[in-house]
Amino acid sequence: xxxxxxxxxxxxxxxxxxxxxxxQRATGLMCTQEFTFTEFSQWKAKMKGHFHSEPFYSSVHxxxxxxxxxxxxxxxxxxxxLLPGEHDDRLLWPIKCTAxxxxxxxxxxxxxxxxxxxxxxxxxxxxxxxxxxxEIDYSSxxxxxxxxxxxxxxxxxxxxxx
Numbered sequence: 001x002x003x004x005x006x007x008x009x010x011x012x013x014x015x016x017x018x019x020x021x022x023x024q025r026a027t028g029l030m031c032t033q034e035f036t037f038t039e040f041s042q043w044k045a046k047m048k049g050h051f052h053s054e055p056f057y058s059s060v061h062x063x064x065x066x067x068x069x070x071x072x073x074x075x076x077x078x079x080x081x082l083l084p085g086e087h088d089d090r091l092l093w094p095i096k097c098t099a100x101x102x103x104x105x106x107x108x109x110x111x112x113x114x115x116x117x118x119x120x121x122x123x124x125x126x127x128x129x130x131x132x133x134x135e136i137d138y139s140s141x142x143x144x145x146x147x148x149x150x151x152x153x154x155x156x157x158x159x160x161x162x
Contacts, residue, residue, distance in 0.1 A: 031058045033067070033156045040152040043071050044138060058160045061087045063095055067156055068130070075137045080158070081130040082121050094122040096161040099133045103141065104155060106148040113140060 033056065037043055043051070049071040057064055064085030070077045080099045096118070103113040115134030133156075141147055 030157065030159045031056070031062075032158075035154055035156075037152040037154070038150070040147055040150050044076075055083055057085065057087075058158060061090060063087075063091065063097075063160055065158065067133075074139070075135050077135045078115075078133045078156075079130045080133055080156075088123075094120045096120050097131075098159045099131075100157045101133050101136075102155045102157070103136065103146050104153045105145045106151075106153055107145045111145065113146065 033053065035053070037051070043049055051069040051071075053067045055064055055066045062085075064083040064087075066081045066083060068079045068081065070079070078101050080097070082095070082097075097120070098116060098118040100114060100116040105111045113136060115136065117131065117133045119131050121129060141152070146152065
């Protein structure tokens with residue numbers, strides 16, 4: 001009976017978590033960007049290679065962002081940039097942001113590598129400022145699960161409170 005109650009509580013929590021995510025998406029507080037690095041070993045071999053995303057908005061009237069990945073000898077560093085945008089005058093400053101990066105397990109939907117960071121930007125720092133989300137060591141990437149066919153699939157999730 002106790003195990004059943006724990007299972008029900010876990011299921012209810014997952015449902016509530018899904019509902020919160022739906023509300024965040026509907027209100028423009030959360031955006032998700034997904035990207036895949038094909039031929040990941042070539043990116044890694046560049047050692048000091050850089051990947052820059054195209055700028056994107058967190059919502060129709062939200063913050064303007066881009067992300068950057070720097071490839072180093074033993075790791076890759078992920079950064080989020082806050083860019084000047086057309087809606088900056090309408091935003092409520094300071095902007096509170098939580099960014100999460102997930103390196104997806106491509107065999108099953110579990111054991112993803114996840115890193116998260118939170119910070120606050122005020123209006124004076126909104127001109128091309130950036131924060132480091134994470135640095136991921138290559139040794140933590142399993143060729144059996146995370147690097148399928150030399151492809152690395154990542155998901156960036158940004159929750160903005162402004």
